Amino acid sequence: MAQVRTRFAPSPTGFMHLGGLRTALYCYLFTRKHDGKFILRIEDTDQERYVEGATDVIYDTLRGCGIHWDEGPDIGGPVAPYIQSERKDSYLPFAKQLIESGDAYYCFCTKEDLAHRREAVEKEGGTWKYDKHCLRLTSEEIQEKLDAGIPYVIRQNTPTTGDSSFDDLVYGHIAAPNDTLDDMVLIKADGMPTYNFANVVDDHTMGITHVIRGMEYLSSTPKYNLLYKALGFPIPEYIHLPTVMRDSKHKLSKRDGDAYYSDFIKKGYLTEALINYLALVGWNPGDEREFFTMEELIDAFSVEGISKSPAIFNTNKLTWFNAEYIRRMDPDDYFEMAKPWFNQALSGSIQDVRRLAELMQSRTEVFSGIPEMIAFFRERPEIDPELYVNKKQKSSAESTPEALALSVSLLEGVSDWTETNIHEALLSGIKEAGMKNGTVLWPLRIALTGQMSTPGGAIEIAYLLGREETFRRLMSAMDQLTA
Numbered sequence: 380m381a382q383v384r385t386r387f388a389p390s391p392t393g394f395m396h397l398g399g400l401r402t403a404l405y406c407y408l409f410t411r412k413h414d415g416k417f418i419l420r421i422e423d424t425d426q427e428r429y430v431e432g433a434t435d436v437i438y439d440t441l442r443g444c445g446i447h448w449d450e451g452p453d454i455g456g457p458v459a460p461y462i463q464s465e466r467k468d469s470y471l472p473f474a475k476q477l478i479e480s481g482d483a484y485y486c487f488c489t490k491e492d493l494a495h496r497r498e499a500v501e502k503e504g505g506t507w508k509y510d511k512h513c514l515r516l517t518s519e520e521i522q523e524k525l526d527a528g529i530p531y532v533i534r535q536n537t538p539t540t541g542d543s544s545f546d547d548l549v550y551g552h553i554a555a556p557n558d559t560l561d562d563m564v565l566i567k568a569d570g571m572p573t574y575n576f577a578n579v580v581d582d583h584t585m586g587i588t589h590v591i592r593g594m595e596y597l598s599s600t601p602k603y604n605l606l607y608k609a610l611g612f613p614i615p616e617y618i619h620l621p622t623v624m625r626d627s628k629h630k631l632s633k634r635d636g637d638a639y640y641s642d643f644i645k646k647g648y649l650t651e652a653l654i655n656y657l658a659l660v661g662w663n664p665g666d667e668r669e670f671f672t673m674e675e676l677i678d679a680f681s682v683e684g685i686s687k688s689p690a691i692f693n694t695n696k697l698t699w700f701n702a703e704y705i706r707r708m709d710p711d712d713y714f715e716m717a718k719p720w721f722n723q724a725l726s727g728s729i730q731d732v733r734r735l736a737e738l739m740q741s742r743t744e745v746f747s748g749i750p751e752m753i754a755f756f757r758e759r760p761e762i763d764p765e766l767y768v769n770k771k772q773k774s775s776a777e778s779t780p781e782a783l784a785l786s787v788s789l790l791e792g793v794s795d796w797t798e799t800n801i802h803e804a805l806l807s808g809i810k811e812a813g814m815k816n817g818t819v820l821w822p823l824r825i826a827l828t829g830q831m832s833t834p835g836g837a838i839e840i841a842y843l844l845g846r847e848e849t850f851r852r853l854m855s856a857m858d859q860l861t862a
């Protein structure tokens with residue numbers, strides 16, 4: 380096989396859609412697997428949709444995800460430029476070549492003409508496709524219009540008989556009757572190529588051997604292949620990828636905040652977890668493995684493992700991956716990443732954030748979940764007295780007042796407020812009093828936090844709250860019971 384050359388060709392919209400990121404990832408994996416070259420091409424021919432800074436979002440996202448390109452706008456390469464608008468002058472000569480050979484033609488129809496004729500066809504219950512109106516113009520008529528400066532587009536002249544077919548490496552044999560193919564616009568009135576034309580010219584002139592992209596382009600590919608043939612270009616291999624969906628009916632949507640890479644990073648997902656999970660959305664390694672580094676993905680990746688059916692992106696599954704990745708993090712790295720979330724929730728209300736991080740690491744699924752889990756440090760919620768009752772911990776409504784009083788007296792003896800000293804004082808005192816640990820520690824935890832589930836138990840929490848605050852909370856809990 381000649382050297383593999385693939386490309387990721389995003390349009391600079393300002394955001395990286397997860398579907399696009401998955402395409403980039405599969406392109407990258409495929410290319411590395413085959414020791415090929417991975418090319419980044421920016422498709423910005425739709426000037427109306429131009430967004431300032433959008434190419435940086437593409438660079439930063441890919442780099443942050445560990446997806447590195449061999450040729451691209453910022454690093455150059457043998458087939459530069461890699462930004463479509465800078466290749467603007469390369470398309471027209473090919474379009475003219477197609478006009479010469481009868482595979483394309485000038486079209487002078489105005490928007491109004493088209494709307495009018497479309498309406499008439501649809502009124503009759505038909506489906507509109509361009510009616511080859513301008514194909515009937517004589518060369519004199521065309522020249523006259525060109526000389527008069529009448530705006531035009533250039534359209535592909537698709538055959539009206541026969542079939543066009545090709546073999547996709549994922550979807551298999553795809554055939555389309557030519558009379559269903561639309562005479563699509565190749566060059567727009569502003570002189571810019573459409574995606575439909577630019578992808579063919581660029582993929583050929585950049586030497587792309589494997590076109591890897593979303594399956595929304597599958598049905599247009601027969602038209603592209605007609606262009607390849609008319610221009611005398613060899614047809615590349617195609618690998619179309621199943622659409623990334625939220626569920627079996629819905630695409631990921633920006634409205635639901637689940638479509639963009641940045642949505643997930645903001646919520647506190649780890650890039651590594653996201654990439655690992657995304658790799659499995661539409662591909663499987665053929666065995667039970669779920670955890671992969673990028674190197675392992677490259678090793679395991681194969682086109683045969685790509686699925687044809689829509690790929691469901693399940694946020695719960697991602698969260699599960701994320702929690703696993705967080706658990707495996709180096710504690711220092713966890714602390715660094717969690718700090719802003721701690722600060723947001725605590726504003727200085729505990730004494731040893733480092734210790735809190737130790738307690739929180741195994742309980743963090745997503746960083747954005749942290750503030751809610753630790754909000755009680757800043758302000759304890761109202762205590763529901765029912766919470767004191769816990770059969771398993773041998774704590775009851777009756778035992779609670781005595782248990783809290785015991786905690787107070789034992790903790791009063793702790794002057795150096797360390798976790799070990801608190802532990803020591805409480806456990807030996809409880810033993811001496813002939814009580815069960817749960818009978819005392821459970822109500823203490825409730826009195827301090829107002830909730831059943833907390834990072835760490837009563838001892839850790841008393842330590843983190845500090846002496847003064849521990850007593851303040853204990854007293855107010857006892858007052859509440861006698862009120």
Ligand code: GLU
Nearest residue numbers: 388389390422578591592
């Ligand atoms: N610019 C197109 C997109 O963002 C690229 C499609 C392709 O890979 O050919 O969808």
